[in-house]
Amino acid sequence: MRSPFSSACLGLVLAGVVIGAPAARAQDNEIASARDLYTSAAYDDALAVLNRLHASDRPPAEAKVIEQYRAFCLLALGRGADAEKAIEAVVTAEPSYHPSDSDVSPRIRSAFADVRRRMLPVIIQQKYAQAKASYERKEWAAAAAGFSQVLVTIADPDLVADASRPPLSDIRTLASGFEELSAKAAAPPPPLPAPVVQAPPPPPQPVVPAPPAIYTAEDRTVVPPAAITQTLPSFRGVSPIERVGRIEVIVDETGAVESAVMTASVSSAYDKLAVAAARNWRYTPASVNGKPVKFRKIVQITVKPTS
16 A cells, blocks of 8 residues: 655655664664565555664664654555554653654654644653752753753744743753753852962053953842844754853843853854854843843754764
8 A cells, every 4th residue: 555655755864764763773684674665665564663773662763664664654655643642652752853854754744743843842841850850969961951951942943832831941941941950050160260479569550441241140239131043053963962162151231142152062063053053143122220231152063962
């Protein structure tokens, strides 16, 4: 039984999944066999092979690939309810995953989008609770990474409508504040000051007005700036581990970025792109008693490992 969408197109997607998971491909030739069966439109045979693999007994990376294959096969066979369960397993294992717009049919994209819109709000609330628990245990790095993941998931294109209203809009506000506090707490302490060398008093200098104060999130009197544009470049290349970086920006009284510097590196090449992008960010100015002020803001950058 052939699907109304292109089996060849989906075969390319499945091949891409295997290429993206070298450990699973090397350890289990049966996955490659299932791919070949699917590509040849032998959907029932491919599904039989995948069912024998028992995704629940496999490492997470392999289990995710198996469930992706099963979802594609079940959709091709018109078994929507079973396909939905397989998609749920994929979304649970990797909330950020969704099929590429350029490689799959609208039917598959729609099926994944429907499940993700239903499941992601619950997953976001769970991830927020886990990050908050890390924050309360003063596990700053884990908390910052968790809150960053919450914010990335809320910004998912499938949640555009839900993200603008409670509870996701409230979680986004809280996660943004806690992420900044966690990132700041996780930063290494400043170096000890150099010993003071006594010197003769300098001659009197003309009085120069003090520069404007720079406020931070710790100042209770300040209303922090709100992001208008704060887009980071995509990480190009392969990352075998999760990378967490931080960029510190000074937002001036007009909401423009006065300076940007990496305080925790992702990679030398990516750091340059991130700093260049940050100089073009725009915010509503921070204010104290209604008056615009300068503000030091920490932005967490998390690059997930490439599977």
